[in-house]
Amino acid sequence: MAFSADELRVLRRALATALHPMPLPDEDVQDCLRLAGSVDEAVGEAGRLRTFLLADLVRYRNALPGSVSGYLELLQDALAGGYDPGPDDLAALRALRHRPVAAALLERCQVLAERSVRARLAGRAVPVKAPAPRSRLLALPGGRAADAEPERPKAPAEPARPTRPAGRPAPKPSEVFPPRRRPVPPPQQRAAG
Secondary structure (H helix, E strand, O other): OOHHHHHHHHHHHHHHHOOOOOOOHHHHHHHHHHHHHHHHHHHHHHHHHHHHHHHHHHHHHHHHHHHHHHHHHHHHHHHHHHOOOOOHHHHHHHHOOOHHHHHHHHHHHHHHHHHHHHHOOOOOOOOOOOOOOOOOOOOOOOOOOOOOOOOOOOOOOOOOOOOOOOOOOOOOOHOOOOOOOOOOOOOOOOOOO
């Protein structure tokens, strides 16, 4: 996550206030709340992107062997993001191990899967595949005037999700966007002569 110069100034002031509590002007409080909202929005967007990428990985895995290069690339990206490979991934990589990239990924995934199983057997928590929702950032005590009414940030609205009737598959792109038909030229009349 990258911060702009203005956001860094707000963050720096907020950290200074956290270390040395003092009353903040309302403008600084509003800046901190806006920055907290932006961070929450970025974290939520990262979670949605991760969910999309993992769903894409499953689609590519289900389309094997025709989608080998795309699947291997997506799996590498997912592993870099902390993805815990499952049995389906291991089975797909075993079937593709004649390819050097797939063989290297298979070794890496086996190590990660073994580590995950050992952690489960030891009773430790295993990393979650999707990021857990983060709690909202609130103003720190002592950073505002004691007599001021505390301002609570609004809860973020849940993104609208499209709904489909149960049991109905998702439409194909060709059903949603039918192919364009070329116009038929009018028949030419011939002159008798």
